[in-house]
Amino acid sequence: MNNRTDTLLKLDLQVCFALYSTNLAMAKVYRKLLRELDLTYPQYLVMMVMWEEGADDNAPLSVSRIGERLFLDSATLTPLLKRLESAGLIARRRAADDERRVEVRLTGQGRALRERAEAIPEAAACASQCEPEELAALKAQLDDLRQKLS
Amino acid sequence: MNNRTDTLLKLDLQVCFALYSTNLAMAKVYRKLLRELDLTYPQYLVMMVMWEEGADDNAPLSVSRIGERLFLDSATLTPLLKRLESAGLIARRRAADDERRVEVRLTGQGRALRERAEAIPEAAACASQCEPEELAALKAQLDDLRQKLS
DNA sequence: CGATATTAAATAGCGCGCTATTTAATGGCA
DNA sequence: TGCCATTAAATAGCGCGCTATTTAATATCG
Numbered sequence: 001m002n003n004r005t006d007t008l009l010k011l012d013l014q015v016c017f018a019l020y021s022t023n024l025a026m027a028k029v030y031r032k033l034l035r036e037l038d039l040t041y042p043q044y045l046v047m048m049v050m051w052e053e054g055a056d057d058n059a060p061l062s063v064s065r066i067g068e069r070l071f072l073d074s075a076t077l078t079p080l081l082k083r084l085e086s087a088g089l090i091a092r093r094r095a096a097d098d099e100r101r102v103e104v105r106l107t108g109q110g111r112a113l114r115e116r117a118e119a120i121p122e123a124a125a126c127a128s129q130c131e132p133e134e135l136a137a138l139k140a141q142l143d144d145l146r147q148k149l150s
Numbered sequence: 151m152n153n154r155t156d157t158l159l160k161l162d163l164q165v166c167f168a169l170y171s172t173n174l175a176m177a178k179v180y181r182k183l184l185r186e187l188d189l190t191y192p193q194y195l196v197m198m199v200m201w202e203e204g205a206d207d208n209a210p211l212s213v214s215r216i217g218e219r220l221f222l223d224s225a226t227l228t229p230l231l232k233r234l235e236s237a238g239l240i241a242r243r244r245a246a247d248d249e250r251r252v253e254v255r256l257t258g259q260g261r262a263l264r265e266r267a268e269a270i271p272e273a274a275a276c277a278s279q280c281e282p283e284e285l286a287a288l289k290a291q292l293d294d295l296r297q298k299l300s
Numbered sequence: 301c302g303a304t305a306t307t308a309a310a311t312a313g314c315g316c317g318c319t320a321t322t323t324a325a326t327g328g329c330a
Numbered sequence: 331t332g333c334c335a336t337t338a339a340a341t342a343g344c345g346c347g348c349t350a351t352t353t354a355a356t357a358t359c360g
Binding site (some may be wrong): 017027042048132145148 | 174176182278293
């Protein structure tokens with residue numbers, strides 16, 4: 001094994017661990033911020049998709065559509081969506097035209113939560129103490145890596 | 151809210167999600183690679199620390215020392231270490247000089263696993279399809295962000 | 301010495317995220 | 331039409347990772 005390969009291997013390990021532990025650190029920050037909205041980070045992501053796609057009565061989202069956006073499947077989403085439903089933020093109902101699908105809609109309460117949630121990104125950006133350029137570069141590299149990994 | 155701030159906020163969200171989803175993608179790759187060692191990724195990290203610190207009979211590690219290295223606490227590590235113990239890879243024992251501490255040591259089997267584990271980083275690097283320079287840059291940015299977050 | 305504070309690890313309980321499987325509905329094709 | 335494959339979501343069960351709490355041992359200080 002030459003030096004270049006050796007360096008690569010060690011480095012790779014460090015990158016994986018850096019990804020793992022930075023993600024945990026980020027989750028910790030968001031947990032604190034999202035506490036006052038009574039949301040977990042994955043629940044917040046689902047709500048972001050709902051808000052972004054305007055999932056009202058006229059344009060409900062299926063479970064798999066949400067899963068496409070977040071790279072998650074029904075085994076993860078079904079229980080999470082049930083929790084959001086019992087919190088009164090969304091409504092779940094089998095589609096009339098295809099009863100295999102479950103349509104997910106925002107409730108009035110779910111739509112209303114958006115305003116309070118708009119304070120979150122600013123607080124998170126503040127916690128990161130990073131310049132926009134740095135965040136942009138990091139995002140680009142992460143997206144590239146994710147794409148290559150899958 | 152001006153354009154710069156607006157961009158920052160959106161970007162920040164994207165970075166958090168990129169971190170979250172890339173971490174999941176990475177975990178997926180490692181799950182497949184570690185399957186043949188019967189280890190999960192967090193278990194693999196613990197074993198890496200054990201190997202790296204040469205945690206044999208003369209230099210056992212405490213639970214909190216492992217936690218320092220991995221940014222994890224006893225609530226996460228205790229059950230994980232119990233699983234590694236029942237897999238025969240490590241031994242756990244209360245320290246004689248301070249019975250609050252638990253000393254963790256590699257077993258012969260645990261030491262032996264290292265050889266097979268050495269194939270993992272190369273396979274992971276291959277799966278990432280990234281150049282060393284790219285991985286190095288990514289690691290540096292992740293480490294910087296983690297440090298700023300905590 | 302004895303009461304109290306501190307420390308290390310363990311425990312209880314919750315919410316992901318996963319694999320593998322199941323249930324139920326729809327589509328396709330002879 | 332009837333059979334079979336496919337699809338969407340749900341379920342079961344496991345291993346983190348967390349907060350909050352508990353247990354037990356050690357340290358500190360009057």
